[in-house]
Amino acid sequence: MSYPYQQQPGQQQQGYYGAAAAPPGQPPYGQYPPSQQPYGAAPTTQPPYGAPYGQNPYQPPPAQYGQPQSYGAPPPTSQPYGAPPGQPPYGGAPPTSQPYGAPPGQSPYGAAPPTSQPYGAPPGQPPYGAAPPTSQPYGAPPGQPPYGASQPYGYGAPAPVHPQSAYPGNAPPPQQPYGAPGYPPQPQPYGAPMMPGMPGLGVAGVSFILGAGAALSPAEADRDAEKLRKAMKGIGTDEKALIDVLCRRTPLQGPQITQAYKNHYGRDLAKDIKSETSGNFERLLVLLTMPLPEVDATELHESMKGLGTDEDALIEILAGRTNAEIWAIKQAYRVKYGQDLEHVVRSETSGHFGKVLTVLLQGMRDENPQSTANVAADVDALYRAGAAKLGTDESMFISILCQRSEHHLRAVFQAYQQRFGEALEKVVRKEFSGDIERILVGLVQSIENRARYVAILFEKSMSGIGTNDNKLIRLAVRHRDPAVMAQIKQAYSQMYGKTLGRRIEGETSGDYGRALVILVGV
Secondary structure, three states: OOOOOOOOOOOOOEOHHHOEOOOOOOOOOOOOOOOOOOOOOOOOOOOOOOOOOOOOOOOOOOHHHOOOOOOOOOOOOOOOOOOOOOOOOOOOOOOOOOOOOOOOOOOOOOOOOOOOOOOOOOOOOOOOOOOOOOOOOOOOOOOOOOOOOOOOOOOOOOOEOOOOOOOOOOOOOOOOOOOOOOOOOOOOOOOOOOOOOOOOEOOOOOOOOOOOOOOOOHHHHHHHHHHHHHHHOOOOOOHHHHHHHHOOOOOOHHHHHHHHHHHHHOOOHHHHHHHHOOHHHHHHHHHHOOOHHHHHHHHHHHHHOOOOOOHHHHHHHHOOOOHHHHHHHHHHHHHHHOOOHHHHHHHHOOHHHHHHHHHHHOOOOOOOOOOOOOHHHHHHHHHHHOOOOOOOOHHHHHHHHHHOOHHHHHHHHHHHHHHHOOOHHHHHHHHOOHHHHHHHHHHHHHHHOHHHHHHHHHHHHHOOOOOOHHHHHHHHHHOOOHHHHHHHHHHHHHHHOOOHHHHHHHHOOHHHHHHHHHHHOO
């Protein structure tokens, strides 16, 4: 009986799995080679690897690598093993004439750099980590305040240059990253330098909502803060004291009182007001503690949160604003809510109405009263885009009404009326409908006469069944500066034959009504 792989008598020896036996002169499969042949040495009877079979046997390496050595033999002492000529052996210390690994003329790695040049810094620069030259604040671009230093914030900042039409097809200007310095906002005088992120300086538009009132002195702000604390401390609330302080202060002065309150009592004035009041009265007083950009940012957020969007609020807040006001609102929105206002508005609106809001949010209107735009050309363009054709070229209306300077547009409106016998506002009402009609009409009205436009908005907030308190509060808080309100009240009386104060008094009541009447003035 035979077993697999067992050699039989007279049978040639087989390798494993039926392989042929090893050739003569070779050890059996599975055994080590003969000891007389050093392991790894090149066979003397075979050509080197890669050489044609039967040709030149193993040849020594080129002369530059020295004489051939037997496999496994140490290298000659005249040359370190594996090192090129003139180099120290690997692992050995480098020659003292040149630091290890350093290019000629350099200090050794890890050693102190030469005193003539700080380590790693370009020529003429301070060492990394060292304070920069005093002539330029650390990290700030030339001509800018140091990062972290107080930045101007608020309406009245000079506006950016209007380099070209931003609609359609032009990218929006760079925006200020969230968390950038310059916030929380502090009251700034009218005409403060522009905010970070705005394009280059140009001719600034005149803000309608800011008067020329003076700021409070520190002592005056402290006294008002003390009155407010007494009005809310202990049991009960002195609503009359709250009204007398907050409703008689300008948009510039309200935030000063808020800061003085926190400085003296370590408390948030708005939170204390919320805990002591309610309803429309609470909402009104809380807005009076904020800078105007934060007021508008807060109201924009309220108009878009939850289900549905208050398009009327978007139109009221964004139409008829200067470039500086738009940029201040965007900055306040980003800081308070951590979102880009333009992105949020885009997600909440659509169609040509959304396009108008997007263009307005660029804050790139031409505000130069000496604009060189051609009045006759714009009159022709508006006529061809509307009355002269079947259908409407909405983009042309949007581009002209949202980008041209207000001074130029007033000339266009007058020229259009004279040439075609029809007011442009009436043309817009014929060519558009819905939200796009309302915002373009608002733009035309605000450009023609801002005080009259706001007076119309006040009346709309109280006309019909009930009162739109949210709208009434926004308008009263934003335009409460006495110099601004005086123009609006005059326009209102001329249009409606009654005073704005008496109209509000008849539509509201209680502490809320009394606060509004004081804001507006009877």
